Amino acid sequence: MTQCEIDSGYLRDTLAALLSIPSPSGYTDRIARWCGEELGRLGVEYELTRRGAIRARLKGRKAQPARAIISHIDTLGAQVARLQENGRVSVVPIGHWSSRFAEGARCTLFTRQGSYRGTILPLKASGHVYGDEIDTQATSWEHVELRLDIAVHDAAGLHDHGIATGDFIAIDPQPEFIESGFIVSRHLDDKAGVAAVLTALKALIEADVTPTVDTLFLFSISEEIGVGASSILTHDVASMIAVDNGACAPGQNSRETGVTLGMADMTGPFDYHLTNKLVDLCEAQGIPFQRDVFRHYRSDNASAVEGGADVRTALVTFGIDASHGYERVHMNALQSVARLLIAYATSEVQIGRDAEPSGGLEGFTDQPVEPAESEDSDEGAERLFGDMPVS
Structure with a gap:
């Protein structure tokens, strides 16, 4: 397998730029535009494409x-729902995320x-006004509002500033790159994945490595609203790997280090082969990995298959803690993902x-359908069942 060097400095700087x-x-x-310029x-x-998805x-x-x-x-975000008479703005989410993580966000x-x-x-x-009610009020998008840093006190004032229903709201990422290798930020889903993909692409190019077969590097623009890959694939693509976050939490097997391979998500299992x-490839290359199943999660794979693409799909993830909130990942996971993508691109068909x-x-x-062979299978059955007949 061809060895390509992972440029960790490039990975970090690319993620910061994204x-x-x-x-x-x-x-x-x-x-x-930035991604196109970087590919250049x-x-x-x-x-x-017409709307800005990218094929390389x-x-x-x-x-x-x-x-x-x-x-x-x-990424996730929000939109203006309506202008309020108190000079503030009602908002609705873009993508699926809780208003709990929107409270206090600069945007x-x-x-x-x-x-x-x-x-x-x-x-x-x-709390100086509402006392304990600040701790008992409901958590929902109907119970938050946007306070703009302009001197307005009514809906007319907002209108005079050109603010209208449907305007887009971007949430500040507030990134921190910790010396220990941890990265804490909003929107690591999926800008950390994009950075890992670009890092793998850079390594292949600088090592002057030719992939085994034509390999497309795709960047979708609407995954968070469920339709990312529905119209970006070309007809010659037979297999597709989605690179996205893997949710770390109690009851999950994902980790913030190594690669987490998604075996299934809410739409069902990924391609067996x-x-x-x-x-x-992980075992052959010594890339640390774990497997996981995500029950409340989908990726670009789902939209591609639902859009009619007959492709084999797999999910390569970097473990993230507190996904769709204040997310955290470790550089080790992103480096591991980049290594696996290189191994995949240079592997034989x-x-x-x-x-x-x-x-x-x-x-x-x-x-495979045959029972797994084991030298002590008869002894194991005897321990389990004793003299009971085994049918």
């Missing part, structure tokens, strides 16, 4: 069966004329039949 660009779903033009700096040819292709030793690696550049509201800074606050924000290929969209049984895959 986090500095507001990009809630629907307001992604600026970050699409790396010497990679790319194209943008590294030519392989063979064209097919083409592979794809996808991450998303859009930027973008109007057609310009932007304004502000803070999202609970309706009852002052592609996922096991990634397991084999195992299912040659995938070069064609359909065919007969010749070359079709199989899955």
Whole structure:
């Protein structure tokens, strides 16, 4: 397997640059431009779709069966729901996240004329006024409001400043890069994944490595609202790996170090053969990994398959604590993800039949069904069942 050097400084700097660009779903033009410019700096040819999703292709030793690696550049955010008579703004979320994590957030509201800074606050924000009611009020998007840092006291004043229903609101990431290797920030989902993908791409290019087959590096712009990869794939792609966050919490197997391979999410299991290929690559390359199942989670894979793509899918994640909140990841996880993506891009094709969209049984895959053999299987059965008949 070809060895490519992971540039950790580039990974960190790229993540910092991505986090500095507001990009809630629907307001992604600026970050699409930045990614395009960065691909140009790396010497990679790319194209943008009408709305700004990005396709970059590294030519392989063979064209097919083409592979794809996808991450998303859009993030969570909010929009103006209505202008309130107290001079504040009601908001609705972009993507699925709790208003609990919006309370106290600094943010930027973008109007057609310009932007304004502000803070999202609970309706009852002052203990000096509401006493214990600040601790008993409900947690929901109906119970928060945006206080803008402008001198307005009614809806008319907001209107005079050009603020209108539907204006986009970007939440400040507030990133911290800790000497221990931890990174704490909002929007690590999925800007940390984008940084890892670009780092892997840079390593391949600088090592002058040609992928085994054509490999597309895709950047979607609407994953957080569920439709990210529904129209970005080309017809020659036979397998796709989504790079996204893996939720760390009690009851989950994800970690903030190594690679976490998603075996299934709320839409069901990922492709058996592609996922096991990634397991084999981790073991062969000495990349630390763990497996996990996510019950309240979906990725660009789901939107691709729901959009009609007949592709094998797998999920490569970097473990994040407090996903969709104040997130935390470790550099080790991002480096491990980049290493696995390089190993995948340079690995041999195992299912040659995938070069064609359909065919007969010749070359079709199989899955093991026979019982696992064990030298002490009879002894084990005796210990378990004693003299009981085993049918």
